[in-house]
Amino acid sequence: MNKSQQLYAVTAICLSIILAGAIIAYRPGVVEPTEINDGTPDFRFPGGVGTSMGFEAFTYAGDDAQAKSISLAGSGSASAQADQASMSMGVEVTDESAADAISENAAKMAAVIEAVEALGVSEDDIVTSQYSVYAQYDWTESGRVFRGYTVTNMVRVTVKNLDDVGSIIDAAGAVGANRIDSISFELSDAKREELKMNAYVAALEDAQAKADVITETLGLTITGVQSVTESSYSPARTYQAVAEADYAMGSAPTPILSGELTVSVSVYIVYLFA
Secondary structure: OOHHHHHHHHHHHHHHHHHHHHHHHOOOOOOOOEEOOOOOEEOOOOOOOOHHHOOOOOOOOOOOOOOOEEEEEEEEEEEEEOOEEEEEEEEEEEEOOHHHHHHHHHHHHHHHHHHHHHOOOOHHHEEEEEEEEEEEEEEEOOEEEEEEEEEEEEEEEEEOOHHHHHHHHHHHHHOOOOEEEEEEEEOOHHHHHHHHHHHHHHHHHHHHHHHHHHHHHHOOOEEEEEEEEEEEEOOOEEEEOOOHHHHHOOOOOOOOOOOEEEEEEEEEEEEEEO
16 A cells, blocks of 8 residues: 555544544534523433433322222112002904904993093093004914904003002993003102102212211321212002903902002212322
8 A cells, every 4th residue: 555545544534533523422402401490400301302212201290180089889768658550451352343343442442531530530641552453363273264353452541549549440340441451559750759869868878977987997088079970769569460350340349559669879979088
């Protein structure tokens, strides 16, 4: 290697060293630590550097960032005698002629409604719940045999005087009612709401009593309520159909006993504590 080539080689090495030093010294985006007003150093990440490179990002929202809470359930109930009944009753007629079946059914149903109203049931408390006309067939070894047309007309009767339930059944059966599908003993809207409020208070007191035991035992202090949710259940006591022979042939009045109904309420409360 001659002197000119040696000179070029030395110059290239020197330039490489200078360039490497400049690259190391130049760090774009780096901000020197500064002090915030309270004297706390403020360190900032270099541009393009994320927390995945060993830095941990966090947000500070004060001592109450995550509320401490206790979730408790309370239950309560209130009972009373049913104060109304709902009955499904009607007439079912089968005839070879659809027109005759419809006509006979209409006449008997009109008599049933008249008899029920005569015992003090309001027209507004009698509502048609089902009406149907369909062909009846029997299946034999020789095939399908037509038996006539069946017409069914059912009404839902609300009885607000429970002492009249047995009399209404007897009166309806005497003039042609041959379907009494069910009797439900219920609570009127006003009575149901009264019992629900009583049960609701009992459920809240039950939850509060549990909260008092927990906080006293653990030395905690209730600071508020975060949320309250509730659910309620109002049952209806149902009796199945009374057989036709029971009310169409006997002379004794049909005995009906209503029994007691209970409204239950459950509450779910989230208490805040310190």
